[in-house]
Amino acid sequence: MTTTTEAPAKTPLVRLTACDKSYGNIIALGGISLEVDAGEVTCVLGDNGAGKSTLIKIIAGLHKPSHGSYEVDGVPVTFDSPREALERGIATVYQDLAVVPLMPVWRNFFLGNEVRKRLGPVRRLDIDFMRKTTKKELLDMGIDLRDVDQPIGTLSGGERQCVAISRAVYFGAKVLILDEPTAALGVKQSGVVLKYIVQARERGLGVIFITHNPHHAYPVGDRFLLLKRGKAIGYYSKDEITRDELTAQMAGGAELDELHHELQRGGKAAAEAAHVLEEEVQELGITHEPTAGS
Amino acid sequence: MSQTVATPAPPARDERLGRRSALARLLARPEMGALVGAIVIYIVFFIVAAPFREATSLSTVLYQSSTYGIVAVAVALLMIGGEFDLSAGVAVTSSALVASMFSYQFTANMWVGVVVSLVVALAIGFVNGYLVVKTAIPSFLVTLGTFFMLRGLNLAMTKQVTGNVATNDVSNIDGFGSAQNVFASQFTVGGVSIRITLLWWILFVAVATWVLLRTRVGNWIYAVGGSAPSSRAVGVPVNRVKIGLFMAVSFLCWFTGMHTLFAFNTVQSGLGVGNEFIYIVAAVVGGCLLTGGYGSAIGAAIGAFIFGMAQLGIVYAGWNPDWFYFFLGALLLGAILLNTYIRRRAEASR
Amino acid sequence: MFRSRKRLLAAVLALGLVVTAGGCSESGGKQAEEGAAGVGAGKASTARITIAMVTHGAPGDTFWDIIQKGAKAAAEKDNVDLKYSSDPSSGNQANLIQSAIDSKVDGIAVTMPDPPALIPVIKKAIAAGIPVVAINAGITSFAESGVLSYFGSDESLAGEAGGTRASEGGYKHVLCVIQFQGQVQLEDRCNGVKKTFTGKWTKIYVNGADRPSEQSTIAAKLKQDPSIDFIITLGAPDALAAINAIKDSGSKAKLGTFDFNPQIPPKIQSGELQFAIDQQPYLQGYEAVDSLWLYKANGNILGGGKPTLTGPFLVDKQNVDFVGKFAAAGTR
Numbered sequence: 001m002t003t004t005t006e007a008p009a010k011t012p013l014v015r016l017t018a019c020d021k022s023y024g025n026i027i028a029l030g031g032i033s034l035e036v037d038a039g040e041v042t043c044v045l046g047d048n049g050a051g052k053s054t055l056i057k058i059i060a061g062l063h064k065p066s067h068g069s070y071e072v073d074g075v076p077v078t079f080d081s082p083r084e085a086l087e088r089g090i091a092t093v094y095q096d097l098a099v100v101p102l103m104p105v106w107r108n109f110f111l112g113n114e115v116r117k118r119l120g121p122v123r124r125l126d127i128d129f130m131r132k133t134t135k136k137e138l139l140d141m142g143i144d145l146r147d148v149d150q151p152i153g154t155l156s157g158g159e160r161q162c163v164a165i166s167r168a169v170y171f172g173a174k175v176l177i178l179d180e181p182t183a184a185l186g187v188k189q190s191g192v193v194l195k196y197i198v199q200a201r202e203r204g205l206g207v208i209f210i211t212h213n214p215h216h217a218y219p220v221g222d223r224f225l226l227l228k229r230g231k232a233i234g235y236y237s238k239d240e241i242t243r244d245e246l247t248a249q250m251a252g253g254a255e256l257d258e259l260h261h262e263l264q265r266g267g268k269a270a271a272e273a274a275h276v277l278e279e280e281v282q283e284l285g286i287t288h289e290p291t292a293g294s
Numbered sequence: 295m296s297q298t299v300a301t302p303a304p305p306a307r308d309e310r311l312g313r314r315s316a317l318a319r320l321l322a323r324p325e326m327g328a329l330v331g332a333i334v335i336y337i338v339f340f341i342v343a344a345p346f347r348e349a350t351s352l353s354t355v356l357y358q359s360s361t362y363g364i365v366a367v368a369v370a371l372l373m374i375g376g377e378f379d380l381s382a383g384v385a386v387t388s389s390a391l392v393a394s395m396f397s398y399q400f401t402a403n404m405w406v407g408v409v410v411s412l413v414v415a416l417a418i419g420f421v422n423g424y425l426v427v428k429t430a431i432p433s434f435l436v437t438l439g440t441f442f443m444l445r446g447l448n449l450a451m452t453k454q455v456t457g458n459v460a461t462n463d464v465s466n467i468d469g470f471g472s473a474q475n476v477f478a479s480q481f482t483v484g485g486v487s488i489r490i491t492l493l494w495w496i497l498f499v500a501v502a503t504w505v506l507l508r509t510r511v512g513n514w515i516y517a518v519g520g521s522a523p524s525s526r527a528v529g530v531p532v533n534r535v536k537i538g539l540f541m542a543v544s545f546l547c548w549f550t551g552m553h554t555l556f557a558f559n560t561v562q563s564g565l566g567v568g569n570e571f572i573y574i575v576a577a578v579v580g581g582c583l584l585t586g587g588y589g590s591a592i593g594a595a596i597g598a599f600i601f602g603m604a605q606l607g608i609v610y611a612g613w614n615p616d617w618f619y620f621f622l623g624a625l626l627l628g629a630i631l632l633n634t635y636i637r638r639r640a641e642a643s644r
Numbered sequence: 645m646f647r648s649r650k651r652l653l654a655a656v657l658a659l660g661l662v663v664t665a666g667g668c669s670e671s672g673g674k675q676a677e678e679g680a681a682g683v684g685a686g687k688a689s690t691a692r693i694t695i696a697m698v699t700h701g702a703p704g705d706t707f708w709d710i711i712q713k714g715a716k717a718a719a720e721k722d723n724v725d726l727k728y729s730s731d732p733s734s735g736n737q738a739n740l741i742q743s744a745i746d747s748k749v750d751g752i753a754v755t756m757p758d759p760p761a762l763i764p765v766i767k768k769a770i771a772a773g774i775p776v777v778a779i780n781a782g783i784t785s786f787a788e789s790g791v792l793s794y795f796g797s798d799e800s801l802a803g804e805a806g807g808t809r810a811s812e813g814g815y816k817h818v819l820c821v822i823q824f825q826g827q828v829q830l831e832d833r834c835n836g837v838k839k840t841f842t843g844k845w846t847k848i849y850v851n852g853a854d855r856p857s858e859q860s861t862i863a864a865k866l867k868q869d870p871s872i873d874f875i876i877t878l879g880a881p882d883a884l885a886a887i888n889a890i891k892d893s894g895s896k897a898k899l900g901t902f903d904f905n906p907q908i909p910p911k912i913q914s915g916e917l918q919f920a921i922d923q924q925p926y927l928q929g930y931e932a933v934d935s936l937w938l939y940k941a942n943g944n945i946l947g948g949g950k951p952t953l954t955g956p957f958l959v960d961k962q963n964v965d966f967v968g969k970f971a972a973a974g975t976r
Contacts, residue, residue: 083529098527100520102587103513111517112528114510124508345867354867354892358860449703458974459709460881463907487892557888558855560907562881564705567853605857609864615849619825 011074012037013175013206014059014090019068021054028054029230031068035223036175036206041197043209043217045250046227052210055227056177059208060092061085089174093164095183101153105145106134108152109167133170141166141196158189162196175206182216194220214250218243226250324581325593327633331579332600334632335625339607346610349486356488359602360495362569363595364550366576367495367502368543370594373577374506375539376519376586377426377433381418381441382547383569388444389415389544389551390561391452394461397469404469412548418444419544423537445567452563465559477549478556491553495595498546502591515539520587576601579629581637600629688722690941695719695751695933696744699730699780700737700758706880706905707925711780713975714929715753722937734758738765744774751775751936756782756789757828763789775939779928781829783951792939793947795931797923797955799829803836805956806876806900806921813918815874815898816843821862823852823882830878833902837876846872855885862889866897873897880905880920887916904959904976909968912961922967923955926975 012035021029029051057063061079116123182190226234339346397407426433506512517525580597582589604625701708719726778786786794820834838845850858883901904922911917938944970976
């Protein structure tokens with residue numbers, strides 16, 4: 001495991017040290033350490049069930065770690081609710097984006113943080129301000145919406161993701177947790193979202209980017225945490241790992257090997273597939289030795 | 295959708311917005327379909343029913359519509375917030391019974407009964423809302439339960455307290471006159487008698503519309519109905535909003551109950567059953583989505599107007615009374631179809 | 645004691661809210677009106693028996709409440725344990741009768757709104773040795789069912805009485821207001837009116853569960869056909885809605901009604917209501933229990949195989965003062 005202690009003056013925005021989380025006797029997460037600096041993207045990679053969502057829930061304040069420490073700006077914290085995490089500048093953009101599809105873009109943008117102005121004894125929404133701000137904030141992120149009054153459900157998946165990101169940024173997020181933002185998107189839309197992740201980083205935010213796709217993670221990430229069955233199987237900074245190594249780690253060299261053997265036993269057509277797989281493995285530069293036995 | 299980043303200084307108003315006409319924007323409002331439906335039904339009865347054309351008839355129709363429409367406003371807000379209240383019909387009767395029996399039994403000023411009844415009504419709304427948010431059982435089922443319970447309570451309590459199934463006449467209790475002025479008076483404008491419920495109805499619709507479109511609570515109502523988990527994630531107090539909506543329904547049930555009491559002096563404990571569906575029909579005809587998150591208070595008002603107009607229009611037209619419910623159903627279905635058609639057109643033109 | 649229990653309940657109803665001294669009414673209210681005297685009598689010394697009364701009454705209807713009151717008064721006097729149950733659907737009513745048979749009661753009083761559905765189970769009761777009397781509905785088929793007696797009104801006859809009365813007043817066009825669709829006895833009343841009324845006859849259906857709606861609908865009808873000069877409502881509460889509707893529409897129509905309740909006498913006294921046709925439900929309930937008791941105690945049968953009529957009893961300005969005071973007590 002690499003350390004970043006060579007720059008002690010710099011306190012990371014978020015630091016997890018040896019965090020465990022167990023539900024009864026099921027260990028969902030074991031001994032995870034992670035750091036996020038301002039202006040950095042930390043990617044968390046792993047397959048389904050690797051513990052990614054448990055990790056997010058701890059950082060977002062939905063769960064407390066069973067063991068280990070969680071520090072924000074170098075101060076140990078225990079969050080009782082996502083609201084508390086939010087107050088410390090840790091914002092989460094979930095897969096469902098926490099948007100209400102039928103409501104206009106600007107109402108979604110300010111939902112839960114409505115800006116109001118006084119009108120005698122009552123307070124009413126400052127609609128003009130919210131419309132303009134939404135438009136401006138989205139434009140700053142590079143999204144030019146025709147009409148901020150259109151229901152957010154009419155936007156494309158990438159655009160919706162970006163509205164959610166710029167909303168978090170506008171409301172003072174210092175650390176942005178993005179939960180599989182590209183999972184349900186096509187190549188083009190994914191590219192759009194990655195662009196905004198870079199934008200957020202350029203603005204000096206710390207980003208935690210959850211994904212299972214190394215091709216999305218590598219171009220934008222500064223650090224990579226690989227999870228498997230609740231354990232860290234690697235934690236690298238960008239100069240320590242190449243894209244192919246990352247892919248190989250993610251794909252799991254040993255598993256590819258097994259798959260290869262299995263296919264070889266399956267007759268002619270399957271053997272052909274096995275050959276293709278073998279080439280791919282070599283291309284990726286997987287250096288894993290075949291396991292003994294089968 | 296284009297992704298072009300335009301000139302460095304973004305114009306305050308997008309030039310493309312101007313091209314989307316004001317008419318298209320208006321047509322996209324949830325209540326537009328219902329408004330067109332109301333106009334069509336009005337024209338139909340205006341042609342076929344001579345008495346319908348008179349101003350006094352319109353006044354009767356508006357009175358009838360207002361007694362549905364007042365509760366329908368709150369039912370629409372609740373539906374936008376993603377919930378139903380099947381107990382609304384009998385809750386009207388409960389409020390009237392409580393006010394009447396309290397003042398009579400304690401020989402108290404009528405206004406004391408009115409206030410006690412308000413407290414009881416709000417408590418009913420709170421219980422409905424609390425059960426829905428705490429149990430996470432669909433409100434359709436929870437309020438079906440409270441509907442039957444209230445129905446039983448209305449009868450059992452009335453019998454226990456008065457010994458009869460209707461309340462005693464309260465018209466000579468102190469404060470009856472002033473309460474009647476507030477809840478059930480009428481006045482004449484240009485020879486046409488106007489019921490005060492009409493004014494209250496307009497007021498409630500205006501307030502509800504303003505709350506929905508111009509306040510934070512309104513934003514939250516749309517949000518909790520559109521997606522409760524998302525609302526919760528961004529910090530909207532979903533449970534409080536929902537409980538508040540149930541209490542808003544019971545508040546307007548109380549109001550309508552007060553009207554019934556002061557218009558008729560006595561209340562029968564079996565009244566109100568079935569009206570809960572009229573309120574829901576008014577909200578849906580008015581453009582509220584049954585699944586929540588979309589609709590308007592004005593739409594519900596127009597829906598109630600359509601219902602009242604169809605109900606009385608059939609009588610004004612002198613159509614065979616045996617076929618009354620058939621005609622009523624056909625008119626409502628027609629209004630809903632027209633509404634849906636217009637909304638689809640509006641959406642297509644976006 | 646009974647009085648204080650009522651007060652306790654009212655207090656519970658108020659959710660513990662304290663009435664302030666300034667909130668008292670100087671007129672009206674309970675303190676100003678004396679409690680009902682009720683029908684009191686001595687008590688029989690015969691052995692205690694159980695009688696089931698199974699009706700098609702809707703819960704919460706004044707009319708059925710008065711039937712129950714009559715039955716209770718007789719039960720108290722005759723040392724009878726009265727079990728009242730009701731269901732407007734005839735299938736359910738048949739089940740209720742069956743459960744009375746199963747619990748081996750000493751006598752059953754039933755209404756017969758739907759004879760084909762109820763006669764089989766009534767015959768079962770008779771076969772089980774339980775005496776049965778019919779009340780209120782079923783005048784045409786009580787003999788066929790084998791019950792001992794029938795106490796009730798003939799709805800058609802009552803309707804005819806209303807029609808005759810309206811004709812005598814010289815009215816030209818009567819409107820019959822039906823508050824629930826599809827109920828035979830209501831249709832019978834209206835058809836009875838039609839039979840004897842000399843002028844034009846029209847009927848209308850209204851929503852009896854919604855007073856303002858009922859009122860508006862009647863007002864609309866009066867507007868639609870200004871020639872209507874007399875209205876007959878089929879239930880007492882509906883008459884109150886009709887009174888408001890007449891005021892609303894500016895019509896000159898007069899009003900008569902079927903049935904009776906405490907609000908009716910003042911309206912007759914004030915002239916807003918011409919007459920009320922009472923079928924004396926109290927008497928139906930009372931006689932049902934009393935006749936079963938007489939049968940058990942002394943082998944008597946009332947009516948001689950013919951219906952015993954409890955109505956129509958016409959209340960108008962002439963006799964309203966006399967009948968009105970009983971209505972105020974909730975027994976008419």
